[in-house]
Amino acid sequence: MNRYLKYGLIIFSFLFVFIIGAIVYIQMVLPDVGNPPESIKLTNSSETLKRGKYLANHVMLCIDCHSKRDFSLYSGPPVPGTEGAGGEIFDHDLGFPGRFISPNITPFNLKSYSDGELFRLITTGVKKDGNPIFPIMPYANYGKMDKEDILAVIAYIRSLQAIDKIQPASEADFPFSLIMRTIPQKAEFSTKPPASDVIAYGKYLVNAAACNDCHTQFENGEFTGEYLAGGRVFTMPGGNLLTSSNLTPHPTGLGNWSKEQFIERFKQYKDRSKLKKVQAGEPQTIMPWSMYADITTEDLEAIYSYLQTLKPVENAVVRFKQAESL
Numbered sequence: 001m002n003r004y005l006k007y008g009l010i011i012f013s014f015l016f017v018f019i020i021g022a023i024v025y026i027q028m029v030l031p032d033v034g035n036p037p038e039s040i041k042l043t044n045s046s047e048t049l050k051r052g053k054y055l056a057n058h059v060m061l062c063i064d065c066h067s068k069r070d071f072s073l074y075s076g077p078p079v080p081g082t083e084g085a086g087g088e089i090f091d092h093d094l095g096f097p098g099r100f101i102s103p104n105i106t107p108f109n110l111k112s113y114s115d116g117e118l119f120r121l122i123t124t125g126v127k128k129d130g131n132p133i134f135p136i137m138p139y140a141n142y143g144k145m146d147k148e149d150i151l152a153v154i155a156y157i158r159s160l161q162a163i164d165k166i167q168p169a170s171e172a173d174f175p176f177s178l179i180m181r182t183i184p185q186k187a188e189f190s191t192k193p194p195a196s197d198v199i200a201y202g203k204y205l206v207n208a209a210a211c212n213d214c215h216t217q218f219e220n221g222e223f224t225g226e227y228l229a230g231g232r233v234f235t236m237p238g239g240n241l242l243t244s245s246n247l248t249p250h251p252t253g254l255g256n257w258s259k260e261q262f263i264e265r266f267k268q269y270k271d272r273s274k275l276k277k278v279q280a281g282e283p284q285t286i287m288p289w290s291m292y293a294d295i296t297t298e299d300l301e302a303i304y305s306y307l308q309t310l311k312p313v314e315n316a317v318v319r320f321k322q323a324e325s326l
């Protein structure tokens, strides 16, 4: 045999074995987030449940994603009666690599999960069966929070009214199905800063609310922009383009906003019955204003103060672009 051909074949065989090995490793060993689920103990005091309810509905937005959203109203508040029952679809039409459906997180569907398994899922994205979930659920952010806050959320979702509904399973496209296995990391918990440490506390809330997921430019599966400087584009039904705003303290962002304006921007959506009815083609947003509108004034002040400490980045954004004008 030709010498070169022989070497070529040897190299090819090594590569082949290496690639198969890598696939087997990713498939069989990952995700690896360290320990098996911890055994944890929940407290069900009214304080804890109140904290869990606040976080799950208004800050971490579990209930926003795990309900049907009513996009006939501005900012798509949850359809009453579906809270926690899941059913939001994130698919190719919205630019996602597969078809992901938020499952029911009321006790009807989570009976088989132990508290420790739920804790691991929320903070590392690894399911009971060891498989990863799609990172649209901001589990990496949740894994940087205070354990007590996660426990409060678990206690609260355990107390939801059980809704008898099973959502269809999610499906990831290949090769994303393999890539998805490499994303979960060990959680690195923190201690919630006291509210008096306004900036650190605001930073903690911005992480918990995952503002960065939407407010940092994202292209081809990666964050490409400056942190919180806006510019992530979402395709809306009907082809309109929606772009997230710049939250840094530059004049093209929140540079000229007063604290009062910032707080009022959120509070104006507090009364659900006053949310604008949106006709097809009119500007609509995925920013869950009506859920965030119940963030307390103190917490909104802290978020504002933290955002004002970010590096100012110039990025003028046009939030709404109608399909016809594109």
Ligand code: HEC
Residues within 6 Å of the ligand: 056, 060, 061, 062, 063, 065, 066, 090, 100, 101, 102, 103, 104, 105, 109, 110, 118, 121, 122, 127, 132, 133, 134, 136, 137, 138, 142, 153, 157, 169, 170
């Ligand atoms: C941005 C949307 C979003 C947010 C916010 C979100 N989730 Fe999810 N969650 C999802 C999606 C989508 C899935 C399914 C992913 C998949 O199947 O790959 C999921 C999966 C889950 C599962 C797995 C259930 C099962 O049947 O295996 C649980 C439990 C869960 N989420 C709880 C929560 C809790 C608790 C919070 C708040 C702390 C939360 N989620 C916040 C979108 C979200």
Ligand code: HEC
Residues within 6 Å of the ligand: 206, 209, 210, 211, 212, 213, 214, 215, 242, 243, 244, 245, 247, 265, 285, 286, 287, 288, 292, 303, 319
């Ligand atoms: C699900 C995606 C999403 C999340 C999460 C999100 N936003 Fe937004 N946000 C948007 C989009 C898109 C816009 C532009 C359209 C609009 O005004 O609603 C926007 C607009 C805004 C505006 C209005 C700016 C203006 O020019 O009027 C502010 C302020 C804002 N977001 C702050 C935040 C903060 C603070 C957080 C976290 C607590 C957050 N957002 C979380 C998507 C999101």
